[in-house]
Amino acid sequence: MSVDGPVLVLTCADDPTSDVVLAELNNRGVPVFRCDPADVLTGRLEVSAHFGTSGARSYLRTDARTVDLSSVRSVYYRRPSSYLAPTTMSERDGRFAKEQAKHGMAGIVASVRGRWVNHIWRAVEAEFKPTQLIAAREAGFVVPPTIITNRVDDVRDFTKEQGSIVYKPLQNTDLAGSDGTAAAIWVDEVEASKLDAGLGLTLHLFQRRVDKVADLRVTVIGNEIFSVRLESPHIDWRRDYDQVRYSVVDTPVDIAAQCRRYLDKFGLLFGAFDFGLTGDGSWVWYECNTGGQWHWLELETGLPMTAALADLLEITR
Template sequence: MSDSSSVLVLTNPYDVTADMVLRLLAERRVSVVRLDPGTDLHSGASLTATYRQRDQRGTLRTASRGLDTTRIRSVWVRRPSPYEGPHGLRGQDRRFAAEQTLWGAGGILASLPGAHYVNHPWDNRAAESKPVQLTTAQRCGFLVPSTVITNDPHEARTFATHQPGGVVYKPVWNSTYRVDGRPCSVWVRDVQGPEITDAVSVCPHMFQAKVDKEFDARVTAVGDRLFGVRIDSPDLDWRHRQDLMTCTPIEAPEPVAHAVVAYLAELRLTYGAFDFAVTAAGDWYFLECNPNGQWAWQPAGIAAAIARVLADRLEKGPDT
């Protein structure tokens, strides 16, 4: 396949999930360019866009090749590094360079004419919002646990006292958090009413009625192709100790499958990783949808199938 139908993959160099799809595209002799714009554009790569009356042109140059950006067929927005600016700059100079790269290079890469996006970066950003997810899930017919997002400690404590099965706390955004200089994750955890202090007033906190679940489920959706796994874990948050969880294939009930497809359409997504808590009675409660969730950790057969479907969409581009 020539550069007239190249695939652009935006991700960091350590992304093993992207590697699975890139190997398939290489086997199919699909022309692929891999770029991590937040870092590569500060280490030798260059990006140019020219706009004239009724004409738009662009060039992307990396260490190994040059590419006409108006001829990019598909863009896979996987896991590019954050736009943080060149390491050689400090303070406001670095922040200035980072913001210019985000809105300049990021804007160019988000407006390639005729390209098929999986997913478009602006749609990804909108779909990452927890309030947007909950509102959309309700509209699409999912069961949604009672939830409050508030910076009012009284409202939070009142909500907790009215949930007979207890409540859990979740961050509304996966913010970077460090303890003694080491990165830490903020996991979903049980919360008792007395634990909710006035510190809640510092920022919005998300509390949710705890689902008496039998197991968790992940449904990975690529268009109307759904891949489900049942997750059995000793932890409330199965991500905490993934070495202790077991995954087996499972099919989402028809109403859930219809709601998944409707949700993607509502938020203009091609891809979504949906998490559910499933009760003993068979009720699937929507927890969240990560528009760019990982999937390479799933059983080999399912991960390979997801990789093939993604490769198909990227190869076909706008004709999908």
């Protein structure tokens, strides 16, 4: 690790959030090397990693520049693309190439020393909803009763116990509608009577609906915590951003401590936490996204989030 070396930014080409961080780092005179690890399959990224008695030496090269990974001061791991095999390959060869690239690149970049926001392995561990639910309860958050199942009868029993329930995807998946446009599955209320045997084909997450008056997004960036109240007519405020109203709020001391305990459990420096705010003032935990969006909140509220993230990546001592 070099405190004068570049910041390595691992993300896809279309990532406006990374763009603003890179612009801030450039304004500070901090060198940056940006690439998408999946480009190793397109020829836009060349890699050489040497191992042996003389130690390890790894280099990444794009058309614009080359980086020695031993010189990297910090890593911003944002939203790399999925590994896709070249369409010119057969299905068998493509599957082989994809797996070789994925495992090789992950191992090479994961060996980079220095500060990560967030480290690839830590981010993967914290991605799974069941793991999150356990960690959230251990951190002290109020967690809604939740069931993950493929049994219709168990969901119906859960509804009898909890009353109104909602469905949440276990993982955000790239989906497309019949016209080819991007589609999304929103958090929404579920009528157990309408569930059928098709539920048994995979796992589903159901949760007691929180009787909320607003939503809260708490973004933790290193030692900085930024909390924003979001008011929307929808259960899932993401359904229509134009109807969301934003206001900056103070983070309760207990919530701040719980957020830090949660991130410390996974070894994370960044987390985007979602909560529901109930009428009695309780903050009910929903989830934590280790690569969550945050820049739009800065645009809406003026909170200095870009600067906080640039500080974290620039100052590694």
